[in-house]
Amino acid sequence: MTLQEAKEKIIKVVQEEDRLDMVNTFEGNVSMRVGDTYLITPSQVDKQLMTPEMIVMTDGEGNILNPENGMKPSSELKMHLQAYRVRPDIHAVIHNHSAYATAFAVAGKPIAPKGFAEAMEIFEQIPVVPYGTPGTQEIADGFAATLPDYNAVLLENHGVLCIGPTIDLAFTEARAVEKIAKTMIMAQILGGEKPIPDEMQPPLTAIAQNIKKMIVQGGLMINEQEKAESDQ
Numbered sequence: 001m002t003l004q005e006a007k008e009k010i011i012k013v014v015q016e017e018d019r020l021d022m023v024n025t026f027e028g029n030v031s032m033r034v035g036d037t038y039l040i041t042p043s044q045v046d047k048q049l050m051t052p053e054m055i056v057m058t059d060g061e062g063n064i065l066n067p068e069n070g071m072k073p074s075s076e077l078k079m080h081l082q083a084y085r086v087r088p089d090i091h092a093v094i095h096n097h098s099a100y101a102t103a104f105a106v107a108g109k110p111i112a113p114k115g116f117a118e119a120m121e122i123f124e125q126i127p128v129v130p131y132g133t134p135g136t137q138e139i140a141d142g143f144a145a146t147l148p149d150y151n152a153v154l155l156e157n158h159g160v161l162c163i164g165p166t167i168d169l170a171f172t173e174a175r176a177v178e179k180i181a182k183t184m185i186m187a188q189i190l191g192g193e194k195p196i197p198d199e200m201q202p203p204l205t206a207i208a209q210n211i212k213k214m215i216v217q218g219g220l221m222i223n224e225q226e227k228a229e230s231d232q
């Protein structure tokens, strides 16, 4: 993927997140890694007015490589760079404050379905990582121990962080996390989940095994072929 293609991908995802009401105008940020270059959304730009030329490019230390566009990188650049350090296998990071998943983060509760079959197949659980002040290294320190095992985490009292071998997969995760969180909250309103009995667990495993070419990495299914392609 070229840098220009990556910039266009980022803009497409950001604007789709905005359209789906997963971010408000100025919150949330998206990044990609292409080789040794990190591309991230600029700070304080309306998502609908954002263009590929506004994407900020940095090296792994956060030094800006394209100052001529006059943009400041997202205030969460440190968090994104730390995610790539912890997980060198990934190429995309999406952070947002989507309402239902963020409700779990604000309550300090993991999304751990016990009665929602398909959610349980995709995510073992979506854990909460310790609070860090937005825009600081604390957030990155908070997830460093957890991110090796999960591709989606809740940032305590803050929001959602999804990572992926491709930006498409990271965005699929972000949408899945929000949808599952919404269903879990609705179930709570109806009196809580009805857990699936232990003796019913084997069929779930069998269903999961039938999903061809999928592997489970950190509780999230990743298509092997896409992963191989993204590593090239």
Ligand SMILES: [Zn+2]
Residues within 6 Å of the ligand: 027, 028, 095, 096, 097, 134, 158, 159
């Ligand atoms: Zn945030």
